[in-house]
Amino acid sequence: MDCRERILTMLCGFLLAAASSFSQESSSKAPPVTGSASESSAVVAQSGPGSALGKVLAAACSQNQLEFTRYLTARNRDAFSRMTPAARVALMKRFVLLSEPGKASVSANPSGRPVVRCETPSVTIEMQIGGAEVSENVAFLPMELREVTDAAGASVRQINMGLVREEGQWKLLSLGVLLLDLPALETEWDEAEIESTEKGALESLKTIAAAVDAYRKRFARLPETIANLGSPARGAPNADAAGLLDSDLVQGAKNGYTFRYVVAGASNLGAPAKYEISATPLRYGRTGRRSFFRDSNGGLHAADRQGAVGSESDPRAE
Numbered sequence: 254m255d256c257r258e259r260i261l262t263m264l265c266g267f268l269l270a271a272a273s274s275f276s277q278e279s280s281s282k283a284p285p286v287t288g289s290a291s292e293s294s295a296v297v298a299q300s301g302p303g304s305a306l307g308k309v310l311a312a313a314c315s316q317n318q319l320e321f322t323r324y325l326t327a328r329n330r331d332a333f334s335r336m337t338p339a340a341r342v343a344l345m346k347r348f349v350l351l352s353e354p355g356k357a358s359v360s361a362n363p364s365g366r367p368v369v370r371c372e373t374p375s376v377t378i379e380m381q382i383g384g385a386e387v388s389e390n391v392a393f394l395p396m397e398l399r400e401v402t403d404a405a406g407a408s409v410r411q412i413n414m415g416l417v418r419e420e421g422q423w424k425l426l427s428l429g430v431l432l433l434d435l436p437a438l439e440t441e442w443d444e445a446e447i448e449s450t451e452k453g454a455l456e457s458l459k460t461i462a463a464a465v466d467a468y469r470k471r472f473a474r475l476p477e478t479i480a481n482l483g484s485p486a487r488g489a490p491n492a493d494a495a496g497l498l499d500s501d502l503v504q505g506a507k508n509g510y511t512f513r514y515v516v517a518g519a520s521n522l523g524a525p526a527k528y529e530i531s532a533t534p535l536r537y538g539r540t541g542r543r544s545f546f547r548d549s550n551g552g553l554h555a556a557d558r559q560g561a562v563g564s565e566s567d568p569r570a571e
Contacts, residue, residue, distance in 0.1 A: 306423075309425060335539070355377075453510075476495070553569065
């Protein structure tokens with residue numbers, strides 16, 4: 254069981270109380286359905302909980318964050334926007350049990366209930382949504398997920414999904430028996446990711462240093478800026494664009510960290526020329542805590558600088 258699964262499991266048991274709370278809060282916001290019986294049926298078919306869940310799953314399949322956000326409650330929507338890109342993708346993956354984005358299609362079974370198909374290069378998952386049990390402004394729907402190529406049905410999984418009506422629209426309330434409470438999860442998820450992003454930042458700093466050293470060996474001087482390490486728009490690599498670094502690092506930011514390269518001293522010529530590189534969390538406490546620093550002698554340092562740039566006085570990086 255990975256870290257995110259352990260975090261989500263901690264929320265088991267809160268659903269019934271939360272559902273009651275959401276129902277009471279939303280009842281004053283839900284507009285009444287008016288018109289003839291046939292008109293009302295059409296509204297339910299187009300905007301009912303089954304239709305909303307189908308659109309959620311399609312968005313999760315294609316990892317369409319903008320569309321997925323439409324079906325989050327206001328509280329969860331705000332928290333989702335603050336989560337790191339990796340955490341947002343991880344959440345959507347959980348809904349379709351796939352590790353890569355797919356092509357989504359939504360159809361209806363003979364009973365008129367939504368069937369969502371998510372196709373990826375390696376596997377196709379089909380999700381059949383059952384009839385909703387609606388109590389005031391809370392709805393629960395059974396959902397069956399199966400791998401299309403699995404004729405024996407060994408991979409079939411059944412999950413109950415919860416939705417709540419907020420401001421006249423159905424929004425996600427739970428995944429299985431777990432309350433979808435992103436504000437409660439975002440801090441834990443950030444903590445789980447910080448170790449990974451800090452490790453990546455240190456590796457990126459080393460990558461930049463290696464590119465600078467390769468540039469110096471090729472052109473007998475240091476690059477004036479980190480942009481000189483990028484690839485040329487056309488033609489062969491040259492001193493202005495040496496083709497030694499990927500585009501993210503050339504822009505000075507990658508995976509929640511910003512990078513700064515400076516020439517240390519009066520000259521950038523030859524082997525004696527020196528430089529420094531820093532790596533600083535883009536959002537302190539969310540994408541990382543430690544600031545990293547490569548001093549002019551090649552030493553690596555790391556310290557929690559509260560989001561400020563590191564220095565050579567910081568402890569050596571492990």
